[in-house]
Amino acid sequence: MPTSAGDALDADGAGRNRWIAVASAVVLAAAAGYAFAWHEVLGAAALALLAAAAGAFAARASRTLPRPAEESTASPDNAQPSITLDSLENAAVLVDRDFGILSMNAEAVDAFGAHALGEDIRIAIRHPAVIETVTTAMRQNRDSIREIEGIGRHSTVFRLRAGPAGDARLLLSFADVSPARLAERMRADFVANASHELRTPLATLVGFIETLQGPAANDPAARARFLDVMANEAARMTRLVDDLMSLSRIELDKNIRPREIIDLAPLFENVATTSAVSLEADKRQLVMTIEPELPQVIADKDQVLQVLHNLMTNAIKYGRAGTPITVTAERAKALQGEVVRIAIADVGDGIAAEHIPRLTERFYRVDTGRSRRLGGTGLGLAIAKHIVERHRGTLEITSEQGVGTTVSFTLPASVSQI
Amino acid sequence: MNTTPTAHTVKSFDEDLRQLRLLIGEMGGLAKDQVDRSVAAIVARDAEAAQAVVQSDPRIDRIEAEVEQLAIATIARRAPLADDLREVIAALKISAVIERIGDYAKNNAKRVNSIAQDSPIRPMVIVPEMARIVSQMVDDALDAYARRDPELARDVWKRDNSVDEYYNSLFRALLTFMMENPHHITPSTHMLFIAKNLERIGDHATNIAEVVYYSATGEHLTDRQKADETVYTVSEDVEGEQER
Numbered sequence: 163m164p165t166s167a168g169d170a171l172d173a174d175g176a177g178r179n180r181w182i183a184v185a186s187a188v189v190l191a192a193a194a195g196y197a198f199a200w201h202e203v204l205g206a207a208a209l210a211l212l213a214a215a216a217g218a219f220a221a222r223a224s225r226t227l228p229r230p231a232e233e234s235t236a237s238p239d240n241a242q243p244s245i246t247l248d249s250l251e252n253a254a255v256l257v258d259r260d261f262g263i264l265s266m267n268a269e270a271v272d273a274f275g276a277h278a279l280g281e282d283i284r285i286a287i288r289h290p291a292v293i294e295t296v297t298t299a300m301r302q303n304r305d306s307i308r309e310i311e312g313i314g315r316h317s318t319v320f321r322l323r324a325g326p327a328g329d330a331r332l333l334l335s336f337a338d339v340s341p342a343r344l345a346e347r348m349r350a351d352f353v354a355n356a357s358h359e360l361r362t363p364l365a366t367l368v369g370f371i372e373t374l375q376g377p378a379a380n381d382p383a384a385r386a387r388f389l390d391v392m393a394n395e396a397a398r399m400t401r402l403v404d405d406l407m408s409l410s411r412i413e414l415d416k417n418i419r420p421r422e423i424i425d426l427a428p429l430f431e432n433v434a435t436t437s438a439v440s441l442e443a444d445k446r447q448l449v450m451t452i453e454p455e456l457p458q459v460i461a462d463k464d465q466v467l468q469v470l471h472n473l474m475t476n477a478i479k480y481g482r483a484g485t486p487i488t489v490t491a492e493r494a495k496a497l498q499g500e501v502v503r504i505a506i507a508d509v510g511d512g513i514a515a516e517h518i519p520r521l522t523e524r525f526y527r528v529d530t531g532r533s534r535r536l537g538g539t540g541l542g543l544a545i546a547k548h549i550v551e552r553h554r555g556t557l558e559i560t561s562e563q564g565v566g567t568t569v570s571f572t573l574p575a576s577v578s579q580i
Numbered sequence: 581m582n583t584t585p586t587a588h589t590v591k592s593f594d595e596d597l598r599q600l601r602l603l604i605g606e607m608g609g610l611a612k613d614q615v616d617r618s619v620a621a622i623v624a625r626d627a628e629a630a631q632a633v634v635q636s637d638p639r640i641d642r643i644e645a646e647v648e649q650l651a652i653a654t655i656a657r658r659a660p661l662a663d664d665l666r667e668v669i670a671a672l673k674i675s676a677v678i679e680r681i682g683d684y685a686k687n688n689a690k691r692v693n694s695i696a697q698d699s700p701i702r703p704m705v706i707v708p709e710m711a712r713i714v715s716q717m718v719d720d721a722l723d724a725y726a727r728r729d730p731e732l733a734r735d736v737w738k739r740d741n742s743v744d745e746y747y748n749s750l751f752r753a754l755l756t757f758m759m760e761n762p763h764h765i766t767p768s769t770h771m772l773f774i775a776k777n778l779e780r781i782g783d784h785a786t787n788i789a790e791v792v793y794y795s796a797t798g799e800h801l802t803d804r805q806k807a808d809e810t811v812y813t814v815s816e817d818v819e820g821e822q823e824r
Contacts (some may be wrong), residue, residue, distance in 0.1 A: 288606070
């Protein structure tokens with residue numbers, strides 16, 4: 163019997179197709195019987211068969227054929243929301259009426275940590291303004307929007323929008339508005355910093371120009387000497403402006419993580435090449451200890467190069483002539499996972515402990531006179547720290563007076579290499 | 581099955597614990613926010629914002645009272661043992677610590693009014709940077725509690741030294757600054773107290789981390805050495821730092 167054969171193979175698609183073929187054959191036979199019936203009775207029998215076949219077909223079909231509407235709503239809690247959240251650009255979190263986190267997209271995991279999933283937002287995110295906004299949205303059953311500072315791991319400024327998302331759920335979307343805020347603040351900072359730091363070289367320039375216009379107008383020896391000094395001061399101002407600009411750019415990007423995967427070896431070679439001349443002049447050696455099979459890192463190549471260059475310049479400036487500079491790179495474990503730790507160590511006077519926490523402050527100088535003499539802008543370590551923080555790494559300075567200083571930083575290792 | 585007395589007891593004990601953890605989370609979130617807002621008010625010399633911080637402190641106190649009641653009721657009703665008891669005691673201890681953090685933030689906020697009267701002082705620049713580290717420690721200690729993560733707790737615990745370094749640095753800077761001009765003494769003294777309060781908040785974050793570590797592992801974090809050198813600092817020692 164066709165139906166039992168169909169039942170036996172009900173589970174797979176081949177069985178279903180065969181059953182449909184059998185049913186169509188029955189229908190066709192019945193139809194043909196009706197069309198060629200030479201007697202009323204035979205025609206009526208054929209019609210009855212056709213009707214029976216159609217009825218059986220319909221009943222069978224409703225049992226076995228897929229029902230599209232039902233399948234797409236089968237799992238509303240799991241599959242669907244995560245797809246929706248992932249397509250959102252902002253950090254997005256879906257919570258239920260009891261503040262429990264149902265799902266998060268990758269941006270939200272980055273901001274609040276993977277552990278927050280399934281947790282109560284009152285424990286996982288905690289910020290009172292977030293909880294208030296969510297409570298308001300829940301109670302009034304409409305969107306509630308608020309700008310909130312100091313939530314998540316990286317203390318970003320977010321504009322939180324909490325709104326009902328159906329099925330007694332709430333969608334929280336966190337738009338990162340810190341770049342706008344930072345840009346505002348930085349304009350003020352820039353004016354303050356620049357006016358203070360640029361005034362000194364500018365005053366020097368003005369002084370020499372006045373001298374050249376007046377008393378030294380006809381003194382070729384003095385003119386040559388003054389022009390040298392002026393060129394130096396102008397160069398320092400240019401470096402200062404360059405450094406300030408790059409610091410601003412790095413600060414603006416600080417919440418955008420680098421995505422490139424790069425090898426560190428070429429960068430070390432680059433630093434060795436560019437510092438060769440000044441090392442030679444001081445009769446110093448560069449000792450590189452790079453761990454074999456160092457993993458690749460997730461980093462912005464130019465920025466890492468800038469960090470290496472800044473740290474190298476410091477080591478050359480503040481280390482003693484004739485002593486070696488040591489660069490080491492090795493893999494290490496940090497709280498965030500596998501990292502590569504790079505350290506640059508010099509042998510020199512070192513830095514007193516009370517200065518160390520402030521070294522990465524803009525324009526902080528242990529010895530202003532010496533820094534100026536050596537052509538520093540007071541921004542090298544501030545830039546390095548900002549770059550490392552953007553990479554979610556840490557910058558550490560250790561120093562012993564009379565022995566030397568070691569500056570180390572970490573970069574996240576590329577996961578595929580672990 | 582669900583109606584047997586054992587299952588019922590366990591279930592509501594879990595509910596009590598969950599409630600305790602929620603209260604700690606809420607309280608911790610408030611306290612960290614108070615720290616952030618008080619520092620923002622100090623930097624902006626905004627007396628109104630500072631007043632708002634002072635006014636929201638009682639919320640933390642209320643939650644602390646709630647935690648205490650619930651913890652005592654839980655111990656009385658369920659007589660928890662071993663791990664469970666440790667968890668309730670941890671909540672009790674942590675809530676007391678968070679309440680202190682709130683108090684320090686309030687004390688800092690109270691000083692804004694006076695600071696705003698004087699002109700801004702140079703060594704101030706260290707405060708926001710120090711506060712950033714302290715606030716992150718508080719946040720991470722609470723995260724460690726939320727996740728029952730002993731490794732994060734240990735990490736917070738280790739960071740306390742860098743806060744002490746900041747404090748020492750600021751202490752020296754302020755001594756020098758006060759010697760330059762007697763007019764600097766009032767704002768500098770306030771700044772000194774603010775820094776000390778921040779340093780205490782860092783210590784308290786460390787305390788939370790210790791409790792979390794103990795409650796997760798049953799072991800104590802070994803004694804850390806204090807890096808507060810200011811007890812030995814005399815004004816003759818102070819030098820450098822004139823630039824800027």
